[in-house]
Amino acid sequence: MANFKGHALPGSFFLLFGLWWSIKYPLLYFWRKNRSGGHVQLNPDSQRLDLIEGVVKVVFSIVGILAEQFVPDGPHLHLTQGEGHSWFKLMNWQHSTMYLFYGISGVVDILTISPLGVPLGLDRLMLSVAVFIEGFLFYFHVHNRAPLDVHIHSLLLIAVFGGAFSILLEVFQRDHFVLELFRSSLAILQGTWFWQIGFVLFPPGGGTAWDESDHDNIMFITMCFCWHYATALLIMALNYALVWCCVRRCADRTGADLELGRLMKSSKNTSQKALLQESDEE
Amino acid sequence: MANFKGHALPGSFFLLFGLWWSIKYPLLYFWRKNRSGGHVQLNPDSQRLDLIEGVVKVVFSIVGILAEQFVPDGPHLHLTQGEGHSWFKLMNWQHSTMYLFYGISGVVDILTISPLGVPLGLDRLMLSVAVFIEGFLFYFHVHNRAPLDVHIHSLLLIAVFGGAFSILLEVFQRDHFVLELFRSSLAILQGTWFWQIGFVLFPPGGGTAWDESDHDNIMFITMCFCWHYATALLIMALNYALVWCCVRRCADRTGADLELGRLMKSSKNTSQKALLQESDEE
């Protein structure tokens, strides 16, 4: 859907996932750090979260595919048209294909938890493939358009391929907190940038269109992309701080009686670790 | 051989290897997982499989080289022609070169098992080099052709270089199941895509040729490539499920009397591991 809604829809999906991840991963991180002390009562069942995430991914993908196919000017599942069998509404078909791969990624997420014994890391690989396919299709998507249109989509590709690469690393470095945060920030960036593309190319409410061949506009958009990422980092930082506060408050409320025991335990561990490190370094 | 058969032949080779790998690696994976319990009677002798694979690779390569050289319009081992010593049938020579490197990879596979002490990982490196050489030759292959021809071969390059990179990773992460599955899926993709190229550029049975400069055709082919990969993933999933079922049935039939022992053993191990993990995380 080459209109405002066609960019707002995927933008919202990415934004939702990015925001969700920016809360989920710090939560899991603090939970892992504190588990041995028995403090935190939140105890997010990590597997159940992954299951829900997979289901939501599949649902979003189906919504996306249906929206692309059955909007009034959509292809309604027809791939060719007329007597010459010329291709019909390929744009919408390409978008459907993008959603399809996110759907596959969601299915693999679900299978990973199933008793089929799907190996860990396959879910990350499939997510990486889905993001790569998105970038791949976008790359050939913007042929023969106005310079600003090409440029604004090229910037998206940086977030997309950066994300695909970062998620690929997670195949080998699973549960690497820094990579998870990076992935979250790129998802937020993608989300807000899809909205930005919508606002620039299809100004809603009948605003004046941008001059798509003005070099100054291109320079501004380049910089604007950086500002979006700075904003994404700010949102990440706020969510992180929020989670940190919540976890601390929870811990304070429930943990007073357990504190003494934990402290003794942790100090014992620390001294053991110090000993180990010393002997390593000698 | 710039005709339908010249694409169907390598396509079939890749498809065969891809399908074989998509069965072999899950089998080895389940076998490794269950070995300690003594359940599975399949017990594939991994070394013998590798040997057979190497021999098949060498045979396929020789078939490929001979086919390229001795088809009626082939170079019949002549590199130059006429008085001016102009180059003769370079296309077929390039294809022969591609097969040659797959042959070398097969030889290294065989040597790895020999008593020569060839280090593990060299077989993967040589396979990666063979795939890279294929991509390298294709890259300079499609100079000065119609846009659709160039594009459909460029798409192949994504599968090829992706495969070369993924196999290179296997040098360092040998027996990484996710990488092995990824390699299998890319081999299937290459195989089906070679067939697709044959159908598009040289429609068999005298079908109407595609308009090679129509932008819509290029857009469709781009998307079609993604569908091929989705199909490859589906085939992989089916084969995986098939292997899973077979392994389970085998295990059920033979393993009833061994079950108790295994369970006790595994539960003991699990509790030991849990203890170890707990002490790690503290």
Place this chain on the structure above:
Amino acid sequence: MANFKGHALPGSFFLLFGLWWSIKYPLLYFWRKNRSGGHVQLNPDSQRLDLIEGVVKVVFSIVGILAEQFVPDGPHLHLTQGEGHSWFKLMNWQHSTMYLFYGISGVVDILTISPLGVPLGLDRLMLSVAVFIEGFLFYFHVHNRAPLDVHIHSLLLIAVFGGAFSILLEVFQRDHFVLELFRSSLAILQGTWFWQIGFVLFPPGGGTAWDESDHDNIMFITMCFCWHYATALLIMALNYALVWCCVRRCADRTGADLELGRLMKSSKNTSQKALLQESDEE
């Protein structure tokens, strides 16, 4: 600031950081090596150094942003201009954006030491992002300029993206001395190259301008870039030797009485390690 000062300012920042790192990391390296013997009295409080570094980074960034905004011909925080709301002084805004990300990197450096529990590696990731953003903005910066101008900035990009990649590796290989030295050398290279750009494009003191489309100038500048790196390596080597001498002298002065104990300890460790290695290799 498209003038000499606008290149000398960031050049000095990078040069200062590069020189500082080329002293700091060897110092930490020798300190780590000798710690167990209790020799070196320098004992640099590594955390305090990181804190100071973060604060200096933030200060430099603020200085850079203010300089770009409030020089006489700067935008004075105005983004648009006139009735048509055309963009105003985007060059300066882009430079401000570059400084902003180094500022963010500095803030993350500081937070890493705070009790917020920011994970190790995030500081490196943010530095890598900041360097990448710098390269990203420069890449789109030099559109439509003279060949020499484009080329001299492209060379900078090699140092910039090389640095971003190298720092990204540090996320996974923290405290890898070779990577730290490499980062230092690239920072020095960037610093001196910014000065070189200033001298070439805006000759101070009214020198004659270079012919910006002469191919020989481009060839010389390419080679000159290599010479800058050779110089950077020489500076690194001198600083390394300097630190080595200082550490040895310090050790000699204070360590005479501790020597015997350390020697006995280290020889004991060495023999233990030799034993361990032998059993590993068998």
Place this chain on the structure above:
Amino acid sequence: MANFKGHALPGSFFLLFGLWWSIKYPLLYFWRKNRSGGHVQLNPDSQRLDLIEGVVKVVFSIVGILAEQFVPDGPHLHLTQGEGHSWFKLMNWQHSTMYLFYGISGVVDILTISPLGVPLGLDRLMLSVAVFIEGFLFYFHVHNRAPLDVHIHSLLLIAVFGGAFSILLEVFQRDHFVLELFRSSLAILQGTWFWQIGFVLFPPGGGTAWDESDHDNIMFITMCFCWHYATALLIMALNYALVWCCVRRCADRTGADLELGRLMKSSKNTSQKALLQESDEE
């Protein structure tokens, strides 16, 4: 030196190093494998070999620099010329710069063995940088030349940048035998390809020059590059087999009396390892 000798000289250097490495690394590999049994009497003092290698590298670099500067049509250390201070013989200066970085790499090789405590891995990083600089200079070297000239140098770049990347990996995976073999093969490839460039662009003995814009020549050269690599692999294999034979013969002659002891030892180790593996996999 844009003539046959100017390509034969570096070609011979690379070829010598490649051949030497293709013997050295298998030797070290077998030596490491067999050391515990006390069999092999060759016992190459690895450190002394590295020292000699470093010195030879430095000597070759000085020879290269002097040859480039003081051939009859060389710049004789003059960088500018005439009144206009136009650049003088930049080609030769660029080649000198390439040799300079190999010289630096040689110096770091030597320093690594010195008591200065230069960290392991720095020698590999500097070699990687030297190879990268070579590729970097070649990349901007071939501007505005005939298509065949550009193409034949571009092919060289694949060997060069592949080598630089592979050596960079060795910073993190030191003594990885497969990477060492790969490096050796690429060095041989570079060596023979430099000779090939010489023969194509400056046919010695007054042979007829190649038509530098004939597309068929370009296609042949592309394929020829692959054949060079196949030849390099063959040479590697022969040298490997040679070393394997020598090591076995040596071992047979001297080791008869030690055999029994070793066998008992190794069989003991093997059974221990098998036990360890079993418990790992459970």
